[in-house]
Amino acid sequence: FLGLTALSASAATEMPPLPDVTGDTVKADGDFEIKFSIGTTESGAQYRGLEYFEKIVEQRSDGHIQVALFPGAQLGDDRQATSALQAGTLEMTMPSTSPLVNMFPKFAVFDLPFLFPKPEMADAVLDGEIGQQMLDDASSKGLVAIGWGENGYRQLTNSQHPVEKPADLEGLKIRTMENELHLDIWRTLGANPTPMSFAELFTALEQGVVDGQENPWITIESSKFNEVQDYATETNHVYTPFITLVSARFWDRLPEEYQQLLRDAATKMGDYQRHVSRTLNDQIKQDLKDSGMQITELTPEQVKLFQDKLEPVYQDWRDEIGGELIDDIRAQVQQAQAQ
Template identity: 40%
Template sequence: MLLAGAGGAQAQQARILKLGHILGPESQLGAGAAAFAEEVTKRTGGRYKVELYPNAALGGEVEAIKAVQLGTVDVTFVTGAPMLNFVPDVGIFGIPFLFRDAVHAHAVFDGAIGQEYLEKFRAKDMVALAWGENGMRHMTNSKRPVTAPEDVKGLKIRVPQSEVMVLGFKALGADVAQLPFPELYGALQSGQFDGQENPIATILSAKFAQVQKYLTLTSHSYDPAAFLIGIDAFEDLSDEDKSAFREAAQAGGQASRKAAAEAQANGVKTLQQQGLQVVADFDRAGFAKAAAVAMPDFEKKFGAETIARIRNVQ
């Protein structure tokens, strides 16, 4: 789609790219997408402009990834969980308690492992430009405080469209099911689910405090995000513009990390003020041990050596 600039012989034509994501503009994904859009315009001298479509305006994440593959959406900034539906190897990052903390995760994604996994998208007609961040995921529910693994048993928990997440929460004894994010607020409000798990920034931006009572700071998994563009669209770019897009995506990734970290640091207090009862002191070792029931499945799927390689990154 071409958009003509202002009239006159000197007017440039800007190629307009559509970028969709599932959260609001004020979210960590919103911050990353806005930074990406700004940097693309700046680094290409205005020859490319990015229009942002937040709040799943272009569909949920699985739909958005399919659209990028087909070329009907130019770029998407998606969270890690649904990526495994297209690049199964990426599901390894959803293993519960794989990462010690966000610092550990950043070391993995910024290093050789992260680069290796970005390259895996090419086989699925996409280019992953750079990693960003959704954040450390935590549990909320409307039924009871969760302080130990046994408190999860029987809770109806929504997880993203990720079989890895399903296995992890089944190991904890939850009554677990997948649901696209755009449908989640209504499902919590109606009682279809008792709870869900997401980063603090997402819990804030989605206003889940209105339909949940308890928040447990489980940090049970780290969820990356990634900027994806269709491979044909990317290969049509000049070498200079390919570099510009990658650099813009790296800037967007850093912006999403910053927003996620700020929400993690300051958002819990805000959620308390909004009425959520926060459990900060919980049995993390017990949770990890309970979730490890699923580890044989994960090792079979992803390889014990690969899991150990990620765990051992310093």
């Protein structure tokens, strides 16, 4: 028993230390409590970001704002948590943008395949004018959007066989996020996709309801998908952002000084959480290999087969998303690439 415990402890991910809190104490009236729910588990990079957010907010409010963290979708999946914010029964959450496209159609731009060749290009867009405009747009419908984080580059896993080219996907049942563009991607590649909430995914994989799924390495490990998926392919096919949301009902009760504190803390959390995610990505890919997962790394020529096959998706979604927005982002990416 002791041996087993030691073994699982040594396999646990080594998180970078939480940074110190900087900035003055913020004084305002009232005491507040924030329940902050996320879909990923306690061992993920997202949760580490939330711990930093908690530390900043509690220290700088001198304890007048208390933050309680609820990882692992225990208070609901991305859509349920977002609805709870609108209802005012939950104060904060940090979903992927993809399941919220039904509320905010422009978020679908981030679901376009191979949009950001490098994470820094996603940063430039999210931290720039386009990202700010999207936060403003999402600050409606009972929500206040106060920052971006990183879910990251998505990788394919499955229980059946190695996938090296689109033809290998034939007949594979792939769980996607609840998002039409993602369904389109996997249909176009020749797979058999099914949308499903993240909270149901482990059981669906375990019971063979679906053969595969796609998520960043850190989520594959922190949700233990490698225990039920033998094969992975480093596809990097989509970069998914996280968006930090606050219930408008809660927000409107907060003094302005505390609203500003939450905005600052959300920005710092976003930067730190991206740093953690990027620092751990390669390490975790290696851990997954060591744990026995067979990981296929694609050559640039192999990646191109996926990219070429997915090019029609850009045309299919152009009108829906807005051609100008797509062109703007592609121009920014090209500019960044040239530098």
